[in-house]
Amino acid sequence: xxxxxxxxxxxxxxxxxxxxxxxxxxxxxxxxxxxxxxxxxxxxxxxxxxxxxxxxxxxxxxxxxxxxxxxxxxxxxxxxxxxxxxxxxxxxxxxxxxxxxxxxxxxxxxxxxxxxxxxxxxxxxxxxxxxxxxxxxxxxxxxxxxxxxxxxxxxxxxxxxxxxxxxxxxxxxxxxxxxxxxxxxxxxxxxxxxxxxxxxxxxxxxxxxxxxxxxxxxxxxxxxxxxxxxxxxxxxxxxxxxxxxxxxxxxxxxxxxxxxxxxxxxxxxxxxxxxxxxxxxxxxxxxxxxxxxxxxxxxxxxxxxxxxxxxxxxxxxxxxxxxxxxxxxxxxxxxxxxxxxxxxxxxxxxxxxxxxxxxxxxxxxxxxxxxxxxxxxxxxxxxxxxxxxxxxxxxxxxxxx
Numbered sequence: 001x002x003x004x005x006x007x008x009x010x011x012x013x014x015x016x017x018x019x020x021x022x023x024x025x026x027x028x029x030x031x032x033x034x035x036x037x038x039x040x041x042x043x044x045x046x047x048x049x050x051x052x053x054x055x056x057x058x059x060x061x062x063x064x065x066x067x068x069x070x071x072x073x074x075x076x077x078x079x080x081x082x083x084x085x086x087x088x089x090x091x092x093x094x095x096x097x098x099x100x101x102x103x104x105x106x107x108x109x110x111x112x113x114x115x116x117x118x119x120x121x122x123x124x125x126x127x128x129x130x131x132x133x134x135x136x137x138x139x140x141x142x143x144x145x146x147x148x149x150x151x152x153x154x155x156x157x158x159x160x161x162x163x164x165x166x167x168x169x170x171x172x173x174x175x176x177x178x179x180x181x182x183x184x185x186x187x188x189x190x191x192x193x194x195x196x197x198x199x200x201x202x203x204x205x206x207x208x209x210x211x212x213x214x215x216x217x218x219x220x221x222x223x224x225x226x227x228x229x230x231x232x233x234x235x236x237x238x239x240x241x242x243x244x245x246x247x248x249x250x251x252x253x254x255x256x257x258x259x260x261x262x263x264x265x266x267x268x269x270x271x272x273x274x275x276x277x278x279x280x281x282x283x284x285x286x287x288x289x290x291x292x293x294x295x296x297x298x299x300x301x302x303x304x305x306x307x308x309x310x311x312x313x314x315x316x317x318x319x320x321x322x323x324x325x326x327x328x329x330x331x332x333x334x335x336x337x338x339x340x341x342x343x344x345x346x347x348x349x350x351x352x353x354x355x356x357x358x359x360x361x362x363x364x365x366x367x368x369x370x371x372x373x374x375x376x377x378x379x380x381x382x383x384x385x386x387x388x389x390x391x392x393x394x395x396x397x398x399x400x401x
Contacts, residue, residue: 015071015367015374021354022071028349029366045345046388048359049381050093050102053086055355056378057105063112067127068377069356071367077129080116081136082379083109084123084143089382091153096389103153110150113143114162121165125185137173137180140166141196144203167203170196171215178222188241191223191234192253194260201267213268220264220273223257232279233300234261247300250371251313254284254298258320266327274327281320285336294340296364296371308369311347311361314340315383322390326397334394341387348384 017023040048056066056075064078065086087106094102117123118135123143125136147163150156173182179189180196197219204212226235237257238249249257258280265273283302288294294317296310321337324330347365352358361380363372372380 019071019074019354021349021352021357024352025071025349025354025357026367028347029368040345040350042341042345042388042391044350045348046385048348048350049361049384049388050097050359052355052359052361052376053089053378053381053385054105055358056360056381057108059356062128063108064128065109065378068363068372068375069360070375072374075356077127078112079127079378080113080123081125081139081142082377082382084113084139084146086378086382087146088149089385091149092389093385096392106146106150106153109146110156110159113146114158117162117165121167121169122183123166125183135169135183136185137170137183138185138193138196140170141199145199148199148203148206163203164207167200167209167212170200171211174215174219175222178218178220180219186240188244189222189236190238190244190253191226191236192238192249192256192260193219194223194234194258194264195256196260197223198260198263198267201264205267216264217268217270220261220268220270223261224272224276227276228300231301232276232283233302234258234276234280235300246305248297248305250297251284251294251310251317252371254280255313255316255320258284259316259323262320262323277320278324281317281324281333284317285321285333288336288339293343294336296369306370308364308366308371309343309347310363310369310371311344311365312363312371312377312380312383314344315361315380315387318387319383319390322387322394325394331398337387338391341384341391344384344387 059066059075060078062078064083067076067079069075087109090102090106094100122135123140124131124134125139144163144166147159151160175181180193181189197216200212201216234257236244237253238244243249258277261273262277287302291304294314295304295306296308297306299305318337318340321333325333349357360376361384362376367374
């Protein structure tokens with residue numbers, strides 16, 4: 001038996017094909033369901049992803065949302081970071097579907113987070129089974145946007161005070177040069193923390209608080225020192241030193257970076273940021289057009305560096321491209337956005353008997369891709385839901401012209 005075939009057999013056994021729904025999902029990696037042929041419309045895909053997110057929420061007893069469903073072990077544990085930024089998504093669903101139950105779920109998420117906040121104001125990184133006391137700047141900022149959304153919805157002052165405490169802590173640990181190195185993932189600063197700063201900027205704008213806006217602008221100054229004018233790339237946008245050295249990144253962290261720069265550009269009214277984010281987004285869009293799909297990893301010249309698709313990155317890039325359409329009314333942004341969404345729809349398991357799989361969005365397609373190997377993460381469903389809701393908004397806007 002060849003080495004690759006042996007690895008495939010071992011991997012399949014580790015992923016427990018005897019568990020309900022697992023064999024069906026594994027088979028679909030070789031024979032795609034072709035969901036994008038029209039068998040299921042956008043609303044059906046949205047409802048399926050929503051049902052999966054509900055299952056991830058109901059699988060816990062602490063009010064958080066499970067981080068992921070792993071084929072090897074099943075559900076993991078609540079993930080504070082992504083529970084936090086799922087709050088705006090749940091509130092959107094409540095409005096979009098006209099069902100208050102999703103607002104009630106958002107409240108459960110808020111209560112879970114408020115109980116976890118550390119005395120410093122920070123929130124812990126990682127999932128709760130692994131950590132409840134070590135702070136994380138990135139995770140804390142991602143949670144801030146959920147707290148803002150809940151305060152906008154409910155007027156809960158405790159929630160707003162929690163957001164302030166988290167922001168004050170973020171400002172206190174920021175490097176003099178604007179980066180975030182203390183408590184950073186892998187103890188290294190990265191430019192995808194633009195997706196940290198944009199929520200600090202959001203709170204600064206929401207409260208008209210100069211210290212938060214200044215901290216965000218200072219971080220953007222640091223991010224822009226890593227901007228490559230030639231191609232629109234941002235160095236250090238990958239997860240680790242290996243990716244940084246190779247000048248590559250998953251589309252997930254590339255999208256984190258672009259969205260953070262774009263959103264900060266809007267809030268801070270900095271044209272340099274908006275132009276840089278637009279150039280980067282155009283580079284990714286061109287790669288999709290040249291490749292016929294969006295590779296899961298790209299390098300600084302936007303060249304393909306993987307054979308798998310990072311489905312989370314697809315949904316995030318679709319959101320960026322649709323946001324650029326909203327900003328400049330250029331319909332050319334919609335073609336890559338809708339293609340990226342269709343790629344996710346095509347491999348979303350719509351009829352699996354396992355509620356940990358059905359409707360969820362795997363980290364990679366195929367499942368053995370390098371991003372979130374062999375698992376279905378909650379943030380993939382969150383971004384996919386956001387993308388489908390935004391697509392409907394864009395189509396409604398076009399219909400009303």
